[in-house]
Amino acid sequence: MAPAKDPNTLSNHLEFSTTHTAISLTLSFSKSSLYGEVELTLKTLADDLKQVVLDTSFLDIKVVAVNGKGAKWTVGDRVEPYGSPLRVDLEKAVNSGDEVIVKVTWGTTEKCTALQWMTPEQTSNKRHPYMFSQCQAIHARSLYPCQDTPSIKSTFDFSIRSPLPVCASGLPTGVRHFVPATSPSEPGTLVYTFRQPIPIPSYLMAIASGDIANAAVGPRSLVYAGPEELLRCKRELEDDVETFIKTAESLIYAYEWTTYNVLILPPSFPYGGMENPCITFATPTIISGDKSNVDVIAHELSHSWSGNLVSNASWEHFWLNEGWTTYIERRIQGKVHGDKHFHFSAIIGWKAFKESVELFGADHEFTKLVIDLKGKDPDDAFSSIPYEKGFNFLYYLDRLIGREKWDTFIPHYFSSYRRKSLTSFDFKDTLLSFFSKDVEASSVLANVDWDTWFYKPGLPEKPDFDTTLADACYALAGSWQALNSSNSSFKPSPSDISGWTSGQIVVFLERITDFPTPLRKHLIELMRDEYGFLKSENAEILSRFLTVGLKAKDEKLYRKTAEVLGRWGRMKFVRPLYRLLNECDRKLALETFEKNKGFYHPICRGVVMKDLGIS
Numbered sequence: 222m223a224p225a226k227d228p229n230t231l232s233n234h235l236e237f238s239t240t241h242t243a244i245s246l247t248l249s250f251s252k253s254s255l256y257g258e259v260e261l262t263l264k265t266l267a268d269d270l271k272q273v274v275l276d277t278s279f280l281d282i283k284v285v286a287v288n289g290k291g292a293k294w295t296v297g298d299r300v301e302p303y304g305s306p307l308r309v310d311l312e313k314a315v316n317s318g319d320e321v322i323v324k325v326t327w328g329t330t331e332k333c334t335a336l337q338w339m340t341p342e343q344t345s346n347k348r349h350p351y352m353f354s355q356c357q358a359i360h361a362r363s364l365y366p367c368q369d370t371p372s373i374k375s376t377f378d379f380s381i382r383s384p385l386p387v388c389a390s391g392l393p394t395g396v397r398h399f400v401p402a403t404s405p406s407e408p409g410t411l412v413y414t415f416r417q418p419i420p421i422p423s424y425l426m427a428i429a430s431g432d433i434a435n436a437a438v439g440p441r442s443l444v445y446a447g448p449e450e451l452l453r454c455k456r457e458l459e460d461d462v463e464t465f466i467k468t469a470e471s472l473i474y475a476y477e478w479t480t481y482n483v484l485i486l487p488p489s490f491p492y493g494g495m496e497n498p499c500i501t502f503a504t505p506t507i508i509s510g511d512k513s514n515v516d517v518i519a520h521e522l523s524h525s526w527s528g529n530l531v532s533n534a535s536w537e538h539f540w541l542n543e544g545w546t547t548y549i550e551r552r553i554q555g556k557v558h559g560d561k562h563f564h565f566s567a568i569i570g571w572k573a574f575k576e577s578v579e580l581f582g583a584d585h586e587f588t589k590l591v592i593d594l595k596g597k598d599p600d601d602a603f604s605s606i607p608y609e610k611g612f613n614f615l616y617y618l619d620r621l622i623g624r625e626k627w628d629t630f631i632p633h634y635f636s637s638y639r640r641k642s643l644t645s646f647d648f649k650d651t652l653l654s655f656f657s658k659d660v661e662a663s664s665v666l667a668n669v670d671w672d673t674w675f676y677k678p679g680l681p682e683k684p685d686f687d688t689t690l691a692d693a694c695y696a697l698a699g700s701w702q703a704l705n706s707s708n709s710s711f712k713p714s715p716s717d718i719s720g721w722t723s724g725q726i727v728v729f730l731e732r733i734t735d736f737p738t739p740l741r742k743h744l745i746e747l748m749r750d751e752y753g754f755l756k757s758e759n760a761e762i763l764s765r766f767l768t769v770g771l772k773a774k775d776e777k778l779y780r781k782t783a784e785v786l787g788r789w790g791r792m793k794f795v796r797p798l799y800r801l802l803n804e805c806d807r808k809l810a811l812e813t814f815e816k817n818k819g820f821y822h823p824i825c826r827g828v829v830m831k832d833l834g835i836s
């Protein structure tokens with residue numbers, strides 16, 4: 222099948238393909254911008270071509286050269302939401318197989334959507350500024366000129382000049398002093414270099430710089446974090462990371478990226494995590510103090526195969542990245558903790574899946590597995606649907622073919638598309654051809670209704686998940702409900718939840734929150750004393766327990782909520798707590814926001830202001 226045009230890029234990626242990207246950057250914290258040079262090595266894919274078109278978005282393009290000579294170029298009008306095409310004229314036509322080297326000198330502008338520049342106040346020790354990038358889905362073009370499509374993969378060389386330590390999505394190759402040639406530079410800057418020898422798409426280009434230290438958490442893994450948090454992060458991730466890597470390797474094949482590191486971002490990071498190659502960027506709320514949120518790492522690690530090594534060819538096939546990753550993450554959980562945990566995670570996922578479908582509406586385009594993104598922004602389509610519908614499709618195939626045979630397909634699939642990008646149709650062809658000689662498997666596969674799976678909106682049929690772990694949560698919540706409404710003989714004790722995972726406690730607390738009558742205040746106190754939730758450093762648990770208290774208008778928990786709201790800036794926790802505190806004690810909610818607004822990420826700050834009705 223001929224490669225298809227990615228509708229979310231303005232580049233001519235069917236005519237040229239980037240094979241190597243050499244990027245040289247200077248960070249300016251004082252200007253909240255970066256500038257530099259990028260050299261793209263392009264392979265020509267067709268004959269008689271006279272122009273290279275690259276993606277840009279709000280970039281300040283200064284100079285363009287082709288094969289070492291100044292070139293004619295124009296930046297076209299902006300096309301929302303895709304940015305402005307940078308058209309570079311070639312002096313003479315090139316033909317299939319020819320190499321073209323395009324070098325662009327540029328800077329980012331204040332409209333850059335890929336970078337977050339943080340003031341010292343927004344970091345944990347509040348001493349130095351901080352910056353990090355987030356390029357997925359189509360923000361790389363606002364960081365540097367490129368072919369911003371996951372169908373194109375290139376190797377990378379990074380050279381990044383900064384006054385503070387730098388991380389990037391490659392292997393570190395050195396640090397050297399910067400010697401200014403002519404112009405004076407910011408004092409004390411060093412040049413950090415990295416190499417990514419495995420071809421990666423533009424959306425996996427990542428950089429971060431700030432007061433960052435590192436420590437080993439396994440034979441091939443480091444954790445990067447602020448110096449004050451480093452030991453706590455190390456204790457949290459130690460051992461488990463390597464266990465996850467080994468488990469994933471047993472399911473697929475050897476880890477290819479040499480090192481698997483995790484960068485714990487400042488507490489104001491508004492999101493969960495991003496699977497940048499060699500170095501996952503993660504929220505500090507995964508460091509819970511009790512190792513119970515470490516499974517998030519199993520997800521990001523799984524992307525090392527699904528997404529990073531084998532990538533969706535366009536965002537219309539995003540389920541190939543996230544569905545596969547969710548499937549592998551749950552298989553890792555099943556292998557490490559037992560099969561019940563595979564099912565429990567799938568049950569939690571199904572709930573999120575159902576809520577996303579309800580939010581879009583069951584007939585919505587974005588509730589399909591394969592979606593139409595022509596003219597649309599992939600960020601608008603983002604939800605748990607590609608994760609969970611994708612997972613459920615793969616789990617359906619797993620049950621249909623049988624675990625033993627299905628498990629032989631997994632390494633085959635990841636070998637077939639290693640270092641490549643693919644569409645859902647490539648996936649289908651590969652699966653069918655792999656089992657074509659197996660009469661039994663191919664006869665069951667003949668029954669797969671591909672069109673329904675790919676294009677029918679809404680929920681598929683719900684599988685029979687093993688509810689062992691969830692049943693215990695529902696049963697315990699039921700006992701509390703009985704206690705809340707009558708003189709039940711139930712006597713809570715710490716043993717009720719001993720051995721429970723953080724996920725089980727979350728399911729239990731969410732069930733309590735759904736009670737028609739809020740928990741009576743003396744029972745909240747009893748729960749606090751018997752289960753110790755208020756002392757939990759786990760944001761997932763503490764935020765849910767505070768929710769139980771706020772729903773019951775328990776004044777004793779208002780101050781604690783206000784304190785917690787200054788601790789993390791992850792929107793998943795901050796937004797619901799502000800909404801509830803506002804209902805309980807508006808004055809305190811406003812005071813708390815006023816005190817912490819400088820700490821929050823601008824996106825988080827903006828939505829909380831909307832939630833609180835202030836401007």
Ligand SMILES: [Zn+2]
Nearest residue numbers: 520524543546
């Ligand atoms: Zn993911």
